[in-house]
Amino acid sequence: MFHPDVTKITRSPEIARCIAEGINPRVRQNSISGAWHSLNVSLHQYVTMKAALGRFILNQLGDRADMVNSVESRIAFLDHHLVEYVNTLPPYVPSVKIRPMADEKPGTWSFNEKWILRQAVKPFVTKEMYLRKKIAFNLPPRPAVTASPIPLQLRLSKRITQENVERLGFFDSLYIRDTLDDYMESPGFPAHGVIDHRARILLGVLSFIVLRERFNVPTLRL
Numbered sequence: 001m002f003h004p005d006v007t008k009i010t011r012s013p014e015i016a017r018c019i020a021e022g023i024n025p026r027v028r029q030n031s032i033s034g035a036w037h038s039l040n041v042s043l044h045q046y047v048t049m050k051a052a053l054g055r056f057i058l059n060q061l062g063d064r065a066d067m068v069n070s071v072e073s074r075i076a077f078l079d080h081h082l083v084e085y086v087n088t089l090p091p092y093v094p095s096v097k098i099r100p101m102a103d104e105k106p107g108t109w110s111f112n113e114k115w116i117l118r119q120a121v122k123p124f125v126t127k128e129m130y131l132r133k134k135i136a137f138n139l140p141p142r143p144a145v146t147a148s149p150i151p152l153q154l155r156l157s158k159r160i161t162q163e164n165v166e167r168l169g170f171f172d173s174l175y176i177r178d179t180l181d182d183y184m185e186s187p188g189f190p191a192h193g194v195i196d197h198r199a200r201i202l203l204g205v206l207s208f209i210v211l212r213e214r215f216n217v218p219t220l221r222l
Helices: 004-010 017-020 025-031 042-058 060-068 078-086 115-126 128-130 149-157 161-170 173-185 197-215
Strands: 099-101 109-112
Touching: 017 197, 042 060, 115 128, 149 173, 161 173, 161 197, 173 197
Parallel strands: none
Antiparallel strands: 099 109
């Protein structure tokens, strides 16, 4: 995806090190001091909050899903005071987050998430809802697309030209061209509103093109 001269300089990224160095010093201090339990600052939870929460969960599964269905929602659990408090709760036994709960089959049980939340809403929901295992929330199925090319293809093919890519200076123009040609020839339409992985790459390239044009960013010279 990136120009060979760029990868020679950057080399292979050390993902774990990048994540560790990117942790906010205040979060580190809260973990070291015991203000937050170390598992609440774990790789999975912290990275989820800092990366997936804003860029995917609240964006694609939240705001975009709401807007495409003409719904305006309010995310109840984003209050920072609540987040601060929850991060002080112990995740180990006896846990208020995950606890074993009896299954419908006698003599069997399984771990169930969000125990404290279930207890809070228990008087107001059905037994089925209270005992239901956590499931992912997905967008409504995408309607069938019959027009070809679709609007996204038209936009990408118009703006992602070889000249525009080369003006950036850090993308491999041949790779981007092949990706665009492949997407134009056979666009994919994954279920549940997920976007084609090639379109994700091309939208990222288009974002850099727009930023370069709007802010007169010079071409990267290696």
